Amino acid sequence: MTTTRRVFLRSAAGAALAVGVGATLAPPAVAAPAVDNPTSPSRSHMAKVEAAAAKVQPGTRSPNGWLVNTAANKGGSVWTRPVAGTGFGVDVAIGDAETVLVHVIRRFHYEIDTLRPGDVVGFRPPGSIKHGDYEQNHASGTAVDIRPGSYPRGVKGGFLPYQLAVVRDILAECDGVVRWGGDFSVPDESHFQIATAPDDPRLHALVKKLRAWNATPGAGAGVIRDPRDKKRSAAAEKLKRAQT
Template identity: 45%
Template sequence: MQQKMTRRTVVRTAAVVGAAAALGPVLSATATAAPGTGAATAAVAGGRRPKRPATSANGWTIQANVDRDSQVWTRSVSGAGLSVPVWIGDVETVLLHVVRRFHYEVEELHAGDLAGWRPAKEVRRRHPESNLASGTAVRIRQGAGAHGSLFPLQIDTIRAILAECDGVVRWGGDDKPVDESLFYIVVGPLDPRLADLAARIREWNATPGRGAGVTVA
């Protein structure tokens, strides 16, 4: 014996069928996306990876400004009465040591002779001078970068300073084109030679009779 379907039964049946039909695509999409959640996320993000920060020629990150939200801060050069913006820490220790030795042993420096960090737009990318934009280079006697701006004995002293730095610092006088005013860190941020040299310099500075500016009898 067949039962008659009431109006209420028809409405309930239609509602259940409609709900199932509506949920079908959602459940299907969820089941499909679950195994590849990473791929789905990448698709939403357009598959783009985070952009690497720009670096100077020696591999250090270029800094957008100085003395604020930056790795570059203005530091005083002990005994010279000068200051210069450089990457703080080991780079600072090494570059200021070079500046002090130059001041005491090559030529006395005056206001305007020393420069450090420069905005990236003011230097040539992929050239040694780009290291200024990361605070890992200095110009000593800026404006006197042409070949022949130093006497032979001065160059000999610079060679001695570079030898003491064990390959961590390079002089623009050895580059092409020549820039005799430029001194820069030539090793990357993870090179252990930088930390080793900085530690030695700090030890020299803390030991009476050693460090830059000491007169040898």
């Protein structure tokens, strides 16, 4: 299938924006397109990609170290990505953050309760965020709120015991890369966020694991786990102590 220009620009934008904490946004070195490969990115195309990104990325970072965007689907690092098996998409940072957050949403959908369009809030523009703390991570597309109306900020105990066990199991499966708002001093049980910087080895290891699962029938989200399994529950409890 021929890659569309839209998908190409998204992929190129993701590559141009894969920078670590503290790094400045700099043009990537791009070789001149080969004569026999008309799909190679040209310097003019990359210049357009970088110009589009600059319009929506002021250069600031969210508390977890990811680049803040002012809009989604406008050339930056945040795009609407499909959540397989749900019938809807979510605005998140493409690449590693996308892989992790979509996994969290899918497990919630399959194992806690069926989600519908509008149930998950991802990216939020900086100016729309009421609280200047962890909620700023929405502005980089590295946090999602699942049914925020059902689990409002400041309220604890919204999950049934088995549902809470699944939440803990999801967190343990993500090896500490994801934090849950239910563990915050002011609880926000709808909130899940990337807890590491973009260059953290734990993030890269988790993404590698999840992508392997996604490519393997009978693995990944959709395969029901038993959070009461002794090994899994022990891992969940250990992480809970570490994150709270």
